[in-house]
Amino acid sequence: MNEKKMNYERKRVATVEEMYKAVEDGYVFTRLIISLDKFKDMYEYALKQEDSSTKFQVLGSIYSTGLGLRGNKDLKKAQEYFLKGAELNDPICQFQIAKYYLRGLAGIQDIEKGKYYLTQSALYGVPWSQFKLGYFYEIGKYFPKNEEEAYKWYTLSANQEYPDALYSLGVFYEKGIYVNKDYNKALELYIKADEKGNSDATFRIGVFYLDGIVYQKDETKGLEYIQKAADNASTQAQCFIGLRYQSGNGFEQSDEDAVFYFQTAAMARDAMGQYLLGTCYEDGKGIEKDLNLAVKLYQSAADAGIIEAQVALAMLYLVGKGVRKNIKKAKELLTKASEAGNEFAKETLNTLFNNNI
16 A cells, blocks of 8 residues: 555645655645646656656646647546556545546546545545545445445545535535534534635525524625625526526526526536526527527436426427427426426326326
8 A cells, every 4th residue: 555645735846856756745746836838848757757656647647638748638648647556556546547437538437446446545535535435425426325425425525624525514514414404513614615715615604694594694795605606606606696686686687697697507517507597598588589408408407307407398398399299208307307306297297197198
């Protein structure tokens, strides 16, 4: 096992020699800061070094980003170097090769190997590996859904003050997932995550002010936090503000401004943002009506599990609006939504059944 003590802080370096030495000493290559024009020299310097986990981490990172290679990424070579480093028990290479295997980034997907290397990296103590492992356990992706395991890995990562883990652990305490609800503990974690730049935590602090949770209710302060979160790329906040613009609640009513926020969230691949933008295209609110785009957005959001999108798309299939009429497809979507607890979907299915449709 690699006994090298890791250092996950950012560090500015001046020369390629200093940069390489920093990786040898346990710094993460991608968290080192150096002038961009040094990466070509870094690449050539690393090539001349003896084989080691440091060399493989550096070269894998360079090939994965294209820095120093005139932007010419080579994911297959990156995978080869990360695998070599992972086999030498380098935890950063293990995290990277896990990504490559799980997502098939270089054309080779191997879920079992990806799970193995991610777990090894997390066991070593890499905070973002611990967070990602917790996330996969929480949503049941690659690993069986297990809230206890998710809580364990989030806690280990949060103990190292990894922002996303602090936020996710806060959600567990706010919603009572695996642990008893504890709003004070949730807020404490959100504040720490916010201080470290997690904009979703900023959004939750705003909601606590709006709803008078822990804090005394303060709509002005709540909206300030939520606006800050939206400006810092929280898609949750962007969707929230878009809805407020639609209703005129806390903001001057504006369908156009609502569309702006929904579009911003949708462009970041946020499924709820895609659904909300789809409603605007379907109804022609704040933007020119476009049923084809509405269908595409609903489909993307429905595939991601947004129940409202499943219902909206089902209704279009039922009447043939923007798509070819397809009762079977509509029923499939309504069944998914019904099984997730949507009452409208359940009632609509009953109506279809009672009318022999």
